[in-house]
Structure formats: structure tokens, C-alpha cells
Amino acid sequence: MQINLPANWPTAAQNEKGRMLYREAFAHDLDPSVFVRHAAPRKVFSVRWIEDHSEADLRAALDSRRGDPEFYFSNPPPQGTQVALARKYGWVK
Numbered sequence: 412m413q414i415n416l417p418a419n420w421p422t423a424a425q426n427e428k429g430r431m432l433y434r435e436a437f438a439h440d441l442d443p444s445v446f447v448r449h450a451a452p453r454k455v456f457s458v459r460w461i462e463d464h465s466e467a468d469l470r471a472a473l474d475s476r477r478g479d480p481e482f483y484f485s486n487p488p489p490q491g492t493q494v495a496l497a498r499k500y501g502w503v504k
Contacts, residue, residue: 423462428469432456435473443492447500453480455496460485 416429420439424432424446437446437456446456454472460483461469472483480502482493497503 421458423458427466428461431466431469431473432461443496445496447496449500451479452476453500453502454483455480455493456483457485457488 414430414433416425416433417439419441420429421444423429424439432446435448436450437448437454439445440447444458446458446461448454456469456472463485464472472481475481480497482488482496484492494503
């Protein structure tokens, strides 16, 4: 089945990795340039992580159930980033 990815998705996701994310109901958030899935299990992938990892790595991360939410960044994000994102998406009350 042909999947037309959103035109505003970054170049790093205009390929099979993007189709994988799209099929798993991820949305691109321009600020701070991450892919987010709001449904359980909730996950956040940085665009850099997508660029730096293979399709197999992405599949393994999509299938992972390490926690909720799960965050994937190539480099450790600044302190407080995960909490700030969880608040932004309404995952923390």
C-alpha cells in the first residue's frame, strides 16, 4: 500500500522510516523537532535519532515496551527536556 507522507515532515523521515512512523500513528512536532505518538505506548523520537539509526533499530524501538512514555535521543537532551515534553503533551498532570 502506497503511503503519502505529510509534506512538512523532515527529509530524514521521507523514506521507509517515515512510513513506519506514519503507520504507527506518529506526528511530527516542529518544536522541538521530534516525532510523537500520543497513544499508548507513548513515545518520542528526535529527528536526529531517526537519522542516526537504521530501520531495524527503529523497528526495535517501536516494538519496545520499556516504559511509558519512552524517549529516544541520539545525544542526551538538556536536563528537564523529557519532563517538559511530557507536560507539553499533557502526559503529566
